[in-house]
Amino acid sequence: MTVQNSLRQQPDERGHFGAFGGRYVAETLMPLILDLEREYRAAQIDPAFRDEFNYLLKHYVGRPSPLWLAQRLTAELGGAKIYLKREDLNHTGAHKINNCIGQILLARRMGKTKIIAETGAGQHGVATATVAALFGLPCTIFMGAVDVARQQPNVFRMKLLGAEVVAVDSGAKTLKDAMNEALRHWVANVHDTFYIIGTVAGPHPYPELVRDFQSVIGTEARAQILEAEGRLPDMLIAPVGGGSNAIGLFHPFLDDTDVEIVGVEAAGEGLDGKHAASLAGGVPGILHGNKTYLLQDEDGQITEAHSISAGLDYPGIGPEHAWLHDIGRVRYEPVTDAEALASFQRLCKLEGIIPALESAHAIAAAERIAPTLGKDKIIIVNLSGRGDKDIFTVAEALGVKL
Amino acid sequence: MTRLATAFARARGRAALVTFVTGGDPTPADTGAILDALVAGGADVIELGMPFTDPMADGPAIQRANLRALGAGTTTADILAIAKAFRGRHPQVPLVLMGYANPMLRRGAEWFAAGAGDAGVDGVIAVDLPPEEDGELGPALRAAGLHFIRLATPTTDAARLPAVLEGAGGFLYYVSVAGITGLQQAAQASIDSAVARLKAATDLPVVVGFGVRTAEQAAAIGRVADGVVVGSAIVDIVAAHGAAAAPHVKDYVAGLAAALATAREKAA
Numbered sequence: 001m002t003v004q005n006s007l008r009q010q011p012d013e014r015g016h017f018g019a020f021g022g023r024y025v026a027e028t029l030m031p032l033i034l035d036l037e038r039e040y041r042a043a044q045i046d047p048a049f050r051d052e053f054n055y056l057l058k059h060y061v062g063r064p065s066p067l068w069l070a071q072r073l074t075a076e077l078g079g080a081k082i083y084l085k086r087e088d089l090n091h092t093g094a095h096k097i098n099n100c101i102g103q104i105l106l107a108r109r110m111g112k113t114k115i116i117a118e119t120g121a122g123q124h125g126v127a128t129a130t131v132a133a134l135f136g137l138p139c140t141i142f143m144g145a146v147d148v149a150r151q152q153p154n155v156f157r158m159k160l161l162g163a164e165v166v167a168v169d170s171g172a173k174t175l176k177d178a179m180n181e182a183l184r185h186w187v188a189n190v191h192d193t194f195y196i197i198g199t200v201a202g203p204h205p206y207p208e209l210v211r212d213f214q215s216v217i218g219t220e221a222r223a224q225i226l227e228a229e230g231r232l233p234d235m236l237i238a239p240v241g242g243g244s245n246a247i248g249l250f251h252p253f254l255d256d257t258d259v260e261i262v263g264v265e266a267a268g269e270g271l272d273g274k275h276a277a278s279l280a281g282g283v284p285g286i287l288h289g290n291k292t293y294l295l296q297d298e299d300g301q302i303t304e305a306h307s308i309s310a311g312l313d314y315p316g317i318g319p320e321h322a323w324l325h326d327i328g329r330v331r332y333e334p335v336t337d338a339e340a341l342a343s344f345q346r347l348c349k350l351e352g353i354i355p356a357l358e359s360a361h362a363i364a365a366a367e368r369i370a371p372t373l374g375k376d377k378i379i380i381v382n383l384s385g386r387g388d389k390d391i392f393t394v395a396e397a398l399g400v401k402l
Numbered sequence: 403m404t405r406l407a408t409a410f411a412r413a414r415g416r417a418a419l420v421t422f423v424t425g426g427d428p429t430p431a432d433t434g435a436i437l438d439a440l441v442a443g444g445a446d447v448i449e450l451g452m453p454f455t456d457p458m459a460d461g462p463a464i465q466r467a468n469l470r471a472l473g474a475g476t477t478t479a480d481i482l483a484i485a486k487a488f489r490g491r492h493p494q495v496p497l498v499l500m501g502y503a504n505p506m507l508r509r510g511a512e513w514f515a516a517g518a519g520d521a522g523v524d525g526v527i528a529v530d531l532p533p534e535e536d537g538e539l540g541p542a543l544r545a546a547g548l549h550f551i552r553l554a555t556p557t558t559d560a561a562r563l564p565a566v567l568e569g570a571g572g573f574l575y576y577v578s579v580a581g582i583t584g585l586q587q588a589a590q591a592s593i594d595s596a597v598a599r600l601k602a603a604t605d606l607p608v609v610v611g612f613g614v615r616t617a618e619q620a621a622a623i624g625r626v627a628d629g630v631v632v633g634s635a636i637v638d639i640v641a642a643h644g645a646a647a648a649p650h651v652k653d654y655v656a657g658l659a660a661a662l663a664t665a666r667e668k669a670a
Contacts, residue, residue, distance in 0.1 A: 287456060
């Protein structure tokens with residue numbers, strides 16, 4: 001079915017979301033990117049591909065994830081009813097696995113025999129190592145040396161899963177440098193290697209296919225809220241780093257114009273200080289294969305992002321978010337480290353759920369907004385991941401020695 | 403005839419020597435003397451690298467050079483000033499800017515094309531702007547009278563080559579390995595066949611780079627290609643000697659130039 005003027009038909013055939021997206025890669029990679037697009041188009045219309053994807057999501061990942069009515073949080077805030085989409089209950093503890101399942105099926109379809117990925121905090125690395133183990137493919141994860149040092153538990157998890165973890169010593173030694181290094185490795189190994197990108201960024205068709213694989217979140221949430229409440233929600237809220245969990249929730253609702261949509265950017269120490277809010281504090285530019293809002297200086301040099309949440313600590317944002325921001329369909333709000341930290345603790349105590357620090361940013365925005373809305377309103381917040389990985393960071397921020 | 407066309411014509415009977423250094427490495431003030439050393443050593447074409455925080459197509463040597471240059475405070479204005487001063491000292495030697503799209507497009511393609519044109523730059527190589535995405539920079543450069551130099555790679559097949567060549571100017575840069583700068587070198591046989599394939603498809607000079615370090619390698623490529631690019635090996639010399647690198651650079655480049663001068667006679 002084709003909807004006139006639908007917001008759900010981006011990108012165009014060249015991978016552009018309005019003025020954003022595209023394929024800004026070295027010539028060596030272009031033929032492979034075009035191959036990937038061709039193969040993805042074939043997979044999209046192949047019922048066997050869709051069936052296997054759905055089978056794995058159900059029986060391996062544990063989908064559908066519940067939509068939980070957070071009664072105590074709702075009562076505490078005294079406003080709109082808050083539902084949590086429980087991506088934290090997925091295998092490996094976050095939404096990342098949805099995309100990894102889809103991409104490894106594409107890798108197998110293309111006959112690629114090696115898997116690579118970048119990771120920041122290690123969540124996407126763990127999810128990639130997991131599916132690589134499941135499919136019996138050798139896997140190399142690129143991770144900034146600084147992140148390797150501060151995320152040892154995830155490094156060990158990846159190694160247990162059979163992945164090789166390469167500590168990247170270039171640049172600032174964090175996520176963007178890990179992505180640079182993964183791209184460098186890929187250029188030299190395009191013939192046999194598939195790059196599983198972890199978010200809705202990179203050259204076309206990655207932002208599109210990652211979104212499509214993550215859209216299971218919004219598709220489920222839509223059916224679940226209709227079943228629970230008999231109507232659509234008034235608002236969606238999700239955290240945005242690169243933005244894959246957020247676009248996954250948002251995309252199936254983009255044409256429901258009565259549903260207000262809020263993306264939450266990491267404001268770090270505040271927008272005047274170090275932060276990771278690419279829309280609030282960045283300008284359009286080109287990095288990692290796409291055009292989007294970037295934190296950069298007046299010469300186009302990329303500046304370091306900062307967030308207490310390693311998963312939001314990236315100086316860019318997916319191109320579809322850049323477009324949704326420009327056309328005003330989605331409103332993007334900043335939440336600071338301190339606000340996220342407070343909400344992290346509140347959700348633990350009120351709902352018995354330890355959220356990922358990424359997700360705590362969305363909870364903080366919900367806490368700000370819900371009291372301003374009537375009790376007849378409904379908000380769905382994407383609880384994108386669980387917070388076990390973050391307990392060391394939180395303890396340190398709270399001055400607790402473990 | 404443009405400066406680039408003249409340089410390749412003048413090199414008749416041998417391959418042109420194309421040399422790369424990163425602008426601002428080790429500091430913007432030192433780059434002029436290093437560029438002069440390239441010319442004094444016998445370079446025919448100069449590639450001046452524009453430093454970028456995220457040089458995704460470069461190996462460790464040029465990555466570090468980018469960081470050194472940025473650490474020294476190198477700006478886009480510095481790069482254009484270095485180019486303009488070079489043009490003043492060397493009216494005939496072609497100079498090409500090489501780098502990544504973001505610094506080039508930050509203030510708009512027209513701004514960059516005008517600035518490069520004013521500095522006497524002859525052409526631009528943008529590593530991460532494939533033909534599919536050159537709608538801004540390519541037309542702006544051509545309107546300003548500059549060449550937009552395209553890259554072909556081992557993965558550029560016959561079906562794709564015409565798109566790469568459309569709007570290409572100056573020379574065609576053949577990236578001889580599927581990989582990043584400064585590491586492995588391609589097998590000579592694969593270079594020979596690729597150059598033959600490319601020369602059949604274009605009248606532009608075909609220049610081969612990536613992984614070329616020694617005079618022997620340069621000579622072998624120079625027997626078939628219109629030009630040879632050497633970059634990381636020179637950047638390594640700059641890394642080792644810093645502000646005192648110029649005489650070492652000149653000696654090294656002179657060795658490459660001598661090897662190219664006789665490469666085809668020896669082969670014949």
